[in-house]
Amino acid sequence: xxxxxxxxxxxxxxxxxxxxxxxxxxxxxxxxxxxxxxxxxxxxxxxxxxxxxxxxxxxxxxxxxxxxxxxxxxxxxxxxxxxxxxxxxxxxxxxxxxxxxxxxxxxxxxxxxxxxxxxxxxxxxxxxxxxxxxxxxxxxxxx
Amino acid sequence: xxxxxxxxxxxxxxxxxxxxxxxxxxxxxxxxxxxxxxxxxxxxxxxxxxxxxxxxxxxxxxxxxxxxxxxxxxxxxxxxxxxxxxxxxxxxxxxxxxxxxxxxxxxxxxxxxxxxxxxxxxxxxxxxxxxxxxxx
Numbered sequence: 001x002x003x004x005x006x007x008x009x010x011x012x013x014x015x016x017x018x019x020x021x022x023x024x025x026x027x028x029x030x031x032x033x034x035x036x037x038x039x040x041x042x043x044x045x046x047x048x049x050x051x052x053x054x055x056x057x058x059x060x061x062x063x064x065x066x067x068x069x070x071x072x073x074x075x076x077x078x079x080x081x082x083x084x085x086x087x088x089x090x091x092x093x094x095x096x097x098x099x100x101x102x103x104x105x106x107x108x109x110x111x112x113x114x115x116x117x118x119x120x121x122x123x124x125x126x127x128x129x130x131x132x133x134x135x136x137x138x139x140x141x142x143x
Numbered sequence: 144x145x146x147x148x149x150x151x152x153x154x155x156x157x158x159x160x161x162x163x164x165x166x167x168x169x170x171x172x173x174x175x176x177x178x179x180x181x182x183x184x185x186x187x188x189x190x191x192x193x194x195x196x197x198x199x200x201x202x203x204x205x206x207x208x209x210x211x212x213x214x215x216x217x218x219x220x221x222x223x224x225x226x227x228x229x230x231x232x233x234x235x236x237x238x239x240x241x242x243x244x245x246x247x248x249x250x251x252x253x254x255x256x257x258x259x260x261x262x263x264x265x266x267x268x269x270x271x272x273x274x275x276x277x278x279x
Contacts, residue, residue, distance in 0.1 A: 001278065004273065004274040004276075005240075005241065005271075006271070006272050006273070006274070007270060007271055008270040008271070009270075054241045057164070058159075058161070058172055058237065058239070059236060059237030059238070059239035059242045061241055065174060
């Protein structure tokens, strides 16, 4: 039987929302306080949802040790306490939480093969959350 | 179609062990959860039902009835129990959060009359939950 498993993680990072394609005025108008050149930070909550048949021998969709290990190694250690604007993933891309969702989804999709990746959900603050379930589903939501 | 979610909490203990595995395999696959003395969680259960709103009552489902079914089928059977030894589903299946969500679905689905079961979500901790939608 197919079940969905969701694991929540946290990391803190800073960013500045600024697009080279816009004038200084447009950037200020579009991003407001988030355009502050010194940047600012968030405690991000990341939710990773995977799915698959529950293995009869283990009772698991996938072993949490494997999922946790991958996320700690490839995401939390790399992104935690970093300035997102300085990371290769955001060269030429504004590090909005929308783009962070897509970036993290792609890392998981490419590297974690032990269960089907359903979606990635980010809480930037208690008031904002973002979800991405891959291109095929066109499922980028702001909730 | 309107969706209604009811939450409940229960506390239970469990351990993970497959008698078909060697002791080494059990330890490697299940880690700390393989401790035969068990360990416990405060589980949070979310049951979501769906249906049309009854024009006379304005309800998708009578919450009193849903609560009674939840109490009888799930909480009375699982709260403050060792799942492996006291809940029949887990005499043969490993009481992971995945299997707990499936077992709760299987207990509730035949008992809900007015509304249709949509999702069973079980939080083992605030950082880990499983959703089961009745999919084969």
